[in-house]
Amino acid sequence: MIPAAFDYKRASSAAEAISLVGQYGDEAKFLAGGHSLIPLMKLRLAQPAMLIDIGRIKDLSYIKDGGDFIAIGALTRHMDVEKSALVLKEVPLLAHAAGYVGDAQVRHRGTIGGSLAHADSASDLPATTLALGATYVVQGPKGERLMAAADFYKGFLESALQPDEMLTEIRVPKMNGAKWGFEKFNRRAQDWAIVGVAAWRSKDASGVALVNMGSTPILATSVSAALKSGASVADAAQLASNEAEPQDDLNASSEYRVHLAKVLVRRALEKASA
Amino acid sequence: MKVSITVNGTRQEKDVEPRTLLVHFLRDRLQLTGTNIGCDTSSCGACTIHLDGEAVKSCTMLAAQADGGKVTTIEGLSKDGVMHPMQQAFMENHGLQCGYCTPGMVMASIGLLKENPNPTEEEVRLGLEGNLCRCTGYHNIVKSVLAAAKK
Numbered sequence: 001m002i003p004a005a006f007d008y009k010r011a012s013s014a015a016e017a018i019s020l021v022g023q024y025g026d027e028a029k030f031l032a033g034g035h036s037l038i039p040l041m042k043l044r045l046a047q048p049a050m051l052i053d054i055g056r057i058k059d060l061s062y063i064k065d066g067g068d069f070i071a072i073g074a075l076t077r078h079m080d081v082e083k084s085a086l087v088l089k090e091v092p093l094l095a096h097a098a099g100y101v102g103d104a105q106v107r108h109r110g111t112i113g114g115s116l117a118h119a120d121s122a123s124d125l126p127a128t129t130l131a132l133g134a135t136y137v138v139q140g141p142k143g144e145r146l147m148a149a150a151d152f153y154k155g156f157l158e159s160a161l162q163p164d165e166m167l168t169e170i171r172v173p174k175m176n177g178a179k180w181g182f183e184k185f186n187r188r189a190q191d192w193a194i195v196g197v198a199a200w201r202s203k204d205a206s207g208v209a210l211v212n213m214g215s216t217p218i219l220a221t222s223v224s225a226a227l228k229s230g231a232s233v234a235d236a237a238q239l240a241s242n243e244a245e246p247q248d249d250l251n252a253s254s255e256y257r258v259h260l261a262k263v264l265v266r267r268a269l270e271k272a273s274a
Numbered sequence: 275m276k277v278s279i280t281v282n283g284t285r286q287e288k289d290v291e292p293r294t295l296l297v298h299f300l301r302d303r304l305q306l307t308g309t310n311i312g313c314d315t316s317s318c319g320a321c322t323i324h325l326d327g328e329a330v331k332s333c334t335m336l337a338a339q340a341d342g343g344k345v346t347t348i349e350g351l352s353k354d355g356v357m358h359p360m361q362q363a364f365m366e367n368h369g370l371q372c373g374y375c376t377p378g379m380v381m382a383s384i385g386l387l388k389e390n391p392n393p394t395e396e397e398v399r400l401g402l403e404g405n406l407c408r409c410t411g412y413h414n415i416v417k418s419v420l421a422a423a424k425k
Contacts, residue, residue, distance in 0.1 A: 001314050008275060008292035008338055031339075038334050039316055042295075051292065055339060103404025104389075105319060105382065108328045109335065189403040190317065 003041035010053040014139050014168055017054045022141055022164045024050040030166060031055060032075055032114035035106050036123075060113070060168055063087060069135075069171040070094075074113025079104070081112055091172045093180040093200055097128040100182070103190045113167045119152070119159040119216070120192075124184065126153060127217035128198040129170060131209035137169035144168075153216035178202035181268030184211070185260055187251065194251045195260040197240075199268040201227070208269070213244035213261055220244075223265060233273055237266035277341040281306065282350030290337050297321045297332035299340075300347055308348040308377050312406070319405030322378035322385075323347050329385030331404070348377035351384075359425045360384050360418070369418030371409035379405050383419045392423055 011017035021028045029048035031037060032055050040046040054060075060075040063084045070090050072081060081087055081098035088095045101107055101115065101124055115125045116136065129136075130149045138145050141164055152160050161167065180200040184193045196211030206227050208220040222242035226235065246257035278287045281304060288303055300306045300323070309332060312320030316334040323332045324346040351358035360380050363369065370376045379402070386393065386401040393401060398419045399412070407415060 002295070002298070003293045005291065005293055008336075010338075031336075034336065034339060035316065035334055038295075038336070041293075042314070053339065102316075103319070104385065104401060105322055105329050105331045105404045106316065106334075108330050189400075 001042040003038070004044055004047040006041075006048055007050045008053065009050065010056060013057060014054075014060060014166055017052055017057070018139060018141055018164060018166055020052045021166070024052075026163050028052055028163075030114075030117070032111040032117075033077065033109040034114075035102065035110035036114060036118040036120065054166070055111075061111075065090070066171060069173050072112055072170045072172065074117075074167045074169060075111045076113075078102075078107035078110050078112065078115070082107060090174040091132060093132060093175065093182060093198060094125075094128055094172055096180075096182050097124045097198060100124055100184055106190075112170055116152070116170065117159060117161060117167045119154075119157050121153070121156070121214055121216050121218075122192040122212040124193065124196055124198070124211055127196060127209040127211040128182070129172060130217045130219050131198040131200065131207040132172050132175070133207060134173070135171040136167055137171065138165050139168045140165040150219060156215040175200060176202065178205075179272045179274065181271030183264040183268045185264060195246075195257050195264055197261070197264040197268040199265065199272050201269060201272040204228070206269075206272070208240075208265060210240070210244055210261055210265075213241065213246045213257060215245070215247075218244045220261075220265065223269075227269075233269040234266055237262050237269060240265035275338060277337050279337065279340050279342070280344045282346060288337075292336065292338055294337045295333055296323070296325075296335040296337050296340050296345075299337035300332060300345070306347050306349050310374055310377055312374065312378070317404075317406065318375070318378070319382055319402075320375050320378040322381040322405065324381060324385065327388070329382045346381075348380060351380070358384070360387075360422045363418040363422035363425065364415070367414050367418040367421050369411070369415045371407070371411040375405060375407045375409075379407065379415055383415075383422065386419065387423055393419070395420060 027049040060073040062073040210218040222239040240261040246254040310320040312318035321333040
């Protein structure tokens with residue numbers, strides 16, 4: 001399969017990328033690792049007239065300690081997130097989830113920012129960063145703005161990014177030793193989750209988010225509210241799909257997804273409560 | 275556009291369309307047909323090559339993204355007619371049946387041992403999750419990788 005023809009430009013900085021995308025507007029797409037975009041282009045589900053390759057912007061590939069949070073450059077590859085000692089120590093849930101994206105070859109190329117900006121509710125990292133209460137740093141022609149992960153996802157493959165904006169950094173609050181669970185139910189090892197759950201729990205708070213339970217990643221706020229008011233894990237997990245609107249597809253009916261979400265939320269929370 | 279990619283030690287400068295996939299560049303422009311196209315959807319791993327020392331799927335990359343990089347394909351593994359230890363291990367352990375997935379399996383396995391030189395059987399199976407064998411010959415593939423790790 002061969003993508004439709006397009007023009008190609010390479011940006012060497014975020015500022016250059018934003019200026020380029022400003023010139024080409026809606027016709028242009030950013031290319032990071034390409035592991036979400038190129039498959040869509042090969043299937044001709046995406047046909048951008050201009051690709052702006054941001055994959056070589058070296059200064060957007062980093063993992064830093066930001067005090068209360070870990071700052072991850074948008075072009076940091078999944079493999080680097082997965083293996084980072086800092087991420088493993090401070091946000092182990094994210095390191096674990098990054099290690100379940102695709103397969104080793106995909107993780108060598110795919111980037112965290114690319115995965116989040118692609119805004120696929122079936123991907124693991126949007127839900128994981130949502131559960132962790134991450135903040136995204138977005139750069140546009142007028143400067144930088146911060147966006148909560150909870151405000152970022154607008155619809156199927158649709159984010160709050162404007163066409164001339166670029167996701168540059170992901171700030172993930174440190175877990176401070178909170179326990180966590182990550183459940184991914186799929187038929188084959190490397191598939192997208194039919195349903196996935198990222199969850200963490202500390203003494204007085206929790207975060208639970210669902211993969212592939214709607215057109216966006218879903219924050220299961222009812223579950224966290226129930227836990228806070230003293231419900232057992234088993235009872236709270238029954239509320240797993242309160243905020244979700246799961247679809248039917250080849251892999252599962254929406255009813256089955258609701259069932260899976262309850263079971264997987266319970267399992268994830270049991271691990272996070274052990 | 276012009277790209278310059280060092281493939282198996284030889285610098286290759288070619289004019290390509292931006293949409294040229296790396297696997298097509300290797301197979302059609304350089305006639306390096308050892309790298310196979312299987313699923314063409316980044317699932318099966320038959321097209322696995324090394325870019326700057328890391329296993330990647332060449333059907334899901336543009337040649338433009340590899341511009342300036344170093345690529346190794348299955349053709350670049352043997353030295354002076356002597357097979358790479360991984361190729362040798364696949365041969366000795368019957369790590370192939372029809373052979374279609376083999377170039378990708380060998381490249382992915384070399385990448386795996388580079389990152390984890392002494393894997394357990396489970397780690398080999400997990401590490402090769404991105405490569406499918408339609409003959410379902412996984413058992414001997416895993417055996418081959420474990421044998422190569424001991425060499």
